[in-house]
Amino acid sequence: MNTVSPRAVHPMKDNPVVINMEPRGDIDSPSNLDPQSLGFMCGLEIHQQLDTGKLHSRMPSQLFDFSLAEIPDYWTRSERKLRASQGEGGKIDITARFESRRNRSFVYIQPPNAGLIELDEAPPLNHDSDAIDTVLTMAAMMKAKPVSSMQAMRKTVVDGSNTSGFQRTTLVATDGSIETETGEVGIDVICLEEDSARKLDSELTTEGEIVYYTLDRLGMPLVEIATAPNIQTPEHAKEVALHLGTLLRDTRLVRRGLGSIRQDLNVSIACGVRVEIKGCQDLGWIPKIIRLEMARQLHMYRLCNQLREEADLPLLPPDRRLDSKPVENRVALSALSRLPFKTQNLTYLFSNSSSQMIEKSLSSGSVVMGLKLKGFAGKIGRKTEDIEGSQMPRLGRELASSAKQAGVAGIFHSDELPAYGITETEVSNIRQEMTLSESDAFVLCVAPSWQAELALESVILRARSAYHRISGEVRNVVIRKGTPEDGTTTAMRPLPSGARMYPETDIQILNLDFERWEKINSNLPMNKQQRLTRLQKYNISSNQIEAILGNELDDIFVSGLDCNDPFPPDLPSKPWATILLDNTRSDIAHKSGKSASDIPWELLALLVYSKEKGIITREGIIPLGSQYLSNTDESLSTFDKKLAWLSKKAEIEGFIPADSSSVEEVIDSIISDKSDFVKEKGISAVGPLMGMVMSKLGGSADGKLVNSILIEKIKQIK
Secondary structure, three states: OOOOOOOOOOOOOOOOHHHHOOOOOOOOOHHHOOOOOOOOEEEEEEEEEEOOOOOOOOOOOOOOOOOHHHOOOOOEEEEEOOOOOEOOOOOEOHHHHHHHOOOOEEEEEEOOOOOOOOOOOOOOOOOOHHHHHHHHHHHHHOOOEEOOEEOEEEEEOOOOOOOOOEEEEEEEEEEEEEEOOOOEEEEEEEEEEEOOOEEEEEEEEOOEEEEEEEOOOOOOEEEEEEEOOEOOOHHHHHHHHHHHHHHHHHOOOEOOOOOOEEEEEEEEOOOOOOEEEEEEOOHHHHHHHHHHHHHHHHHHHHHHHHHHHHOOOOOOOOOHHHOOHHHHHHHHHHHHHHOOOOEEEOHHHHOOOOOHHHHHHHHOOOEEEEEEEOOOOOOOOOOOEOOOOOEOOOHHHHHHHHHHOOOOOOOEEHHHOOEOOEOHHHHHHHHHHOOOOOOOEEEEEEEOHHHHHHHHHHHHHHHHHOOOOOOOEEEEEEEEOOEEEEEEEEEEEEOOOHHHEEEOOOOOOEEOOHHHHHHHHOOOOOOHHHHHHHHOOOOOOHHHHHHHHHOOOHHHHHHHHOOOOOOOOOOOHHHHHHHHHOOHHHHHHHHHOOOHHHOOHHHHHHHHHHHHOOOOOHHHHHHHHHHHHHOOOOOOOOHHHHHHHHHHHHHHHOOOOOOHHHHHHHHHHHHHHOHHHHHHHHHHHHHHHHHHHHHHHOOOOOHHHHHHHHHHHHHHHO
16 A cells, blocks of 8 residues: 555655665664655555444444443354455465464454444445545545546455454545645545454453454444655654644544544665554654654664674665565575574473462463574663663564464563573573573563464564564554553564455445536535634634634534524524533533434524523523423424424523513622621622522523622622
């Protein structure tokens, strides 16, 4: 998905000095690394949920906020194992092959918005028309060219997040662009795809991992936007992500909230290769995440040449375009010879171990397996931090993340031992048992034997790859409490290959007709500046304008003031803006036992209009709004009839405003009774007296009116 568009500025192609220059920069100061001299390349992949029904099942797109323990007992559960299948070219994708070896089983929980299609027990329906129109609108806003025939494809996914073992993706448009302050960025592809199931929890067993998924999100439509790799700097990447996020929200056709949008980063420098980084939820972290990846690629390049030099092998060129396949084949044979996959069962050496971690694992049937890494002593590394507080790149972390892909909790290695309760004596015994020289390192894995073998196989493959340029792979930002712990990443899986894709035969090809595309182009939504200009015409404050735009309420606000049915005439702008932004809608929903989305905007307009015209009091807005929702009178078909009903109810419930003379009489009486208190407190007496006045008036007075009269009366006394 990272194809260079014709307009792209290619940092490596346009910077030939990179080819012969050894990469410079201190990895302990990532913010000072120079992207241009390092041959920096970066592209973004944006995934945004659409505010439509599910893509291929006509089920509603709804999330149920339950933890695993809170799931109702009557929700159906299904258990499965997924296996890799061949792609269109007859090959099994490398990612799928690895996932299938992890021996995981999956439990799928079926919420009310998941049916047979989500369970992969019925064929999918054709594309949701609203979702297609939404993505075409986005494509038009990015000046992209739509494809004439949209063919759904299956993309192999065997991590359990899709019950079918694949995700459906449809190419919608290509070759677009956006303009940012830093420069133009190409949009290579725009796709429409299904979102995956949501992971609830997992548990490790001696037979393998059990993963629990809920199917509420499965099939929800996503737009995927992949930029060209012509983002110029890490800071520019943040700018592009913000620009695209704003553009998508301008459509008013996307979902909001945590997890509704994510940014994946494709990053490389000349001495490294493209790596895809997932989990970049916070835009503010993007520059740091990218710079830490640059430092990691630089470190691994230098480590590679250190290993090659010690093994008397040709050094790795500073630019990947200069790689020689015969040389790399020779290096691979040497690495294979130096690092054979031969594990040793060392469990007996820990029969009396003081390590609680190892003791607990052995008591549950695990074993301690060891692996020799010839010539790696001192090169695996210990945990240290750079001058900016992030973990420094080290091979040990790469080995550990590779092992964890097999489902183990982690590994121990000789560069960090003795530690974790493993003593110097035990380390010495291990080295003696494995016949290690001073230059050799070892890795330990404590797990069930089958799993330890798989984990150490991943470790040896990663150690051999240290003799080469870094692996192209998918990595994940380290997450803790919703934010990156320090911006570093860990390996998730290899980069997928073309074998991952094959046609979806259950869905008809969708041909795009010219009239549909023309209609979309002639009705594009306003951008943020146009929306701002529109709001500035009304008599509301700049803070209200900002809040209305931030909450995407400007269309509702303007509709209310356009005097169109069902909105009332002459709706005052400031009170209308206020009721849209305060908690009135949620309060009415709570009182009536409904969700906020069930409260029509027209009802809020009717209530604020009635209040401003003196028909009801401020205190009557919520109770009268709640009663209106429960009313079943079908005769309230016109605005005048609704207003009459509201006026009558306000009279019955005591929410008709008192006139100012009545209010003054009550205030004079209370001030007279509390004269000593008023003289002592002065203007500070307003608060306590407000409650007394409102209580005596029984909610029939306007709070603002009471407050203003009270202040004037107390000032006169002073």
